[in-house]
Amino acid sequence: MRRAKLSHYAFFILPALLLLAAFVVYPSLRTIYLSFVDEEGKFTLAGYKEVFTSRDTFDPEGFKRGFPMGTLIHNLLWIGIHLPLSVFLGLLLAVLLKGLPGVSFIKSVIFLGMVMPMIVGGVMIRFMFDGNVGVVNMFLKFLGLHTQTWTAYPETALLSLIFGSVWLWTGFSMVLYSAGLETIPKEFYEAAAIDGASRFRMFFNITIPLLKPITVVVVTMTLLWELKVFDIVYVATMGGPGGASNVLALQMYSYAFREFNFNKSAVVAVFITVSTLAASIPMMRLSTRE
Amino acid sequence: MLKKGLMILAIVLMAMVGLAVTLTVIGPWAGPEQEAFMPVLKAFEEETGIEVEYKVYRAEDLANLLPAQFAARRAPGDVIFMWASFIREYGKKGHIMDVSSVIDPDWYLAGALDPVQVGNRLYGAAYTAKVKPGFWYRKSLFKKYGLKPPKTWDEFLALLRTLRAVGFKTPIASGDGVGWPLSDVTEHFLITFGSPGLQKDLIEKKISWQSNTVRYAMEKLVSLLKEGYFSEPTEWTTILQQWWRGDYALYFMGSWITGMVDDPSDLGVFSLPGAKGMVFGADYAFIPKYTKHPEEAKKLLAFLVSEKGQSLQVAQGGHIATNKYVKLSAYPPVDAEVAKLMEGVELLPDLDDSIGGAFQMAFWDQLKLLWVRPERLDTVLKVLDEKLK
Incomplete structure (x- = not known):
């Protein structure tokens, strides 16, 4: 009976397992293998050495001179700026918009950035920051401030992409936080109000702690996206000027499809994978513990 | 009897359809540029009876697609326009057909074929160019x-x-x-x-x-x-x-x-x-080794780069011939002016x-x-x- 049940399960699981093996497991293992061999298939760590000592990955001169600083630092900057901004703005919007009339429409508009393919988002960022037709410059001009094509300058290219992507990504955290806010029982706030708690205190002592599981999801998903960000950079700046907005995923692409060096590309791919695992496993554990 | 005849006719027609060769040309031109290229392909179809299908791929996209296709011993087209550096690179790796038997270097302006030549082997042909x-x-x-x-x-x-x-x-x-x-x-x-x-x-x-x-x-x-x-x-x-x-x-x-x-x-x-x-800057085309119709593909490549093929293309405007037998009268006036500018300077x-x-x-x-x-x-x-x- 039990064997029959098992074969039943296997019948349904096997197709999915086969697909996973063919399209996820095998390519992943093959990528790891490629990262440890040279073009002739001999074992070597030269690829790792070359990638991690390359100016493309880490350029210490950038700290004195300014951008580029290397893809590793650029991705870290992406995390350092984009993550807190998009999480905080999402939470703020979710709280501010809660219970307002016509809120679904406003939320839909904010969420549009997330619905849009990131490639389109990248094109829009490029035009948003353009010196002639960009909405950012129109606003700056209105305020009497300096205007330029912000994505064309090494000092501002990466920051333009990061701020542009905050606009695209905030809808995601806002929607999750909005859903999370709906799950918090009203009684908690009523009881706190009877006890004389201020709105500020209620926010920090009730809302924030009860939204912790949502925060874990938002932070994990955002972090993973930031580590593998590619599309926006590819279409908006192609990593330029002079590598000033280059990121790990684009570096991987360039090694593979410009240099045709699949071994070096595999090194970057393995590094991105390990980084995403290192970031997501503790977050997942945290969420399970909750 | 009539039924039998019709059946035989149907079988013959089906066999003809099955045997008819359709070549696929891949190039970067879309919109008006594609429209300007189509008369050249049409002229080839009329001359040889071989059908040609045109697909648009940017060179940047081909650079992503072709290495994987070549590794699987496949090719998305029979004649493909691509960067000269790519053609040379993948020619040396054995994925591209040597076309020195069908392309005569004497047809071309000096140096036009250099970027796709490796020793005695010619891995591509120069189509029209832009200066x-x-x-x-x-x-x-x-x-x-x-x-x-x-x-x-x-x-x-x-x-x-x-x-x-x-x-x-x-x-x-x-x-x-x-x-x-x-x-x-x-x-x-x-x-x-x-x-x-x-x-x-x-x-x-x-x-x-x-x-x-x-x-x-x-x-x-x-x-x-x-x-x-x-x-x-x-x-x-x-x-x-x-x-x-x-x-x-x-x-x-x-x-x-x-x-x-x-x-x-x-x-x-x-x-x-x-x-x-x-x-x-010439546009270079090559024939992948994995084409199913090598002879027909060679015919098409030879036609495209011939005096006739290039004359048809330059007549559409915006192109300069690499074939030295194309006459100045084949160009629209403004392009003829550009072609004249090339006189007396070294083409690089x-x-x-x-x-x-x-x-x-x-x-x-x-x-x-x-x-x-x-x-x-x-x-x-x-x-x-x-x-x-």
Whole structure:
């Protein structure tokens, strides 16, 4: 009976397992293998050495001179700026918009950035920051401030992409936080109000702690996206000027499809994978513990 | 009896349909450029009875697609237009057919086949080309301000100063995209203030980017960038419109510009004074080793690059023939003018297209940096040397 049940399960699981093996497991293992061999298939760590000592990955001169600083630092900057901004703005919007009339429409508009393919988002960022037709410059001009094509300058290219992507990504955290806010029982706030708690205190002592599981999801998903960000950079700046907005995923692409060096590309791919695992496993554990 | 006859006829027709060869040509031209290419393919179909299907793929996309296809011993097309550097690279790896038996080098302008030739093997053929003659201007604008194309470097500087004085804060439009329009301007400076030989030496990696010769030519360009004569890099088709409507006075672009403006008869062009060479960028096509119809594909390639094929293409405008037997009368008037500009100067391959790979991407990207931060010339040259290795 039990064997029959098992074969039943296997019948349904096997197709999915086969697909996973063919399209996820095998390519992943093959990528790891490629990262440890040279073009002739001999074992070597030269690829790792070359990638991690390359100016493309880490350029210490950038700290004195300014951008580029290397893809590793650029991705870290992406995390350092984009993550807190998009999480905080999402939470703020979710709280501010809660219970307002016509809120679904406003939320839909904010969420549009997330619905849009990131490639389109990248094109829009490029035009948003353009010196002639960009909405950012129109606003700056209105305020009497300096205007330029912000994505064309090494000092501002990466920051333009990061701020542009905050606009695209905030809808995601806002929607999750909005859903999370709906799950918090009203009684908690009523009881706190009877006890004389201020709105500020209620926010920090009730809302924030009860939204912790949502925060874990938002932070994990955002972090993973930031580590593998590619599309926006590819279409908006192609990593330029002079590598000033280059990121790990684009570096991987360039090694593979410009240099045709699949071994070096595999090194970057393995590094991105390990980084995403290192970031997501503790977050997942945290969420399970909750 | 009638039934039997009809059945046999149906079988014969089906067999004919099954046996009919349809070749797939992959090229980068879409929209009006595709429309201009289709008459050439149609002429081939009429001449040979072989059907041809055309698919559009940008070279950048083919660079992603073809390595994986070749590894699987497949090809998405029978005749494919692609970068010369890619054709050479994958020809050497054995994925591309040697076409020296069907292409006669004598048909071509000198040096046109060099980028796809490896020893005695010819891995591709040159179709039509575009030249990058220099700075384009509107004749009506020059007439309005009483300006003339410069004959010396000093006159060129004087022209820029005059243009600024009459209201063009940044007289020269800088086209951008992935970066190639900037590389075209840079190559023109290298050829003018270095020499045509410098361009060839850089392609063959015989000279360092940090050498005095390169630095001298680049400093001429940098001097103009520092003076703010060039605009910020802006998407090249957008800035083309801005230049045409009068926001800028000069625009460095290839000869295809003649097909992109409302009134080509208002176009004028001049090279930097003293330029003894001109970049001549041919479109190269190859036959992948994995084509199912090698003989038919060879026929098509030979037709495309023949005098007849190229004459049909240049007649559509915006193209210059690489086949030396194409007559000047085959061109529309404005292109004939461009073709005349080529007389007396050395025709040179495009630098970054010839080198390709990581260098090409770095070249484009570093020039974007140089355009906005000309004081970083040293770093730019250093990076270019590193990427060339």
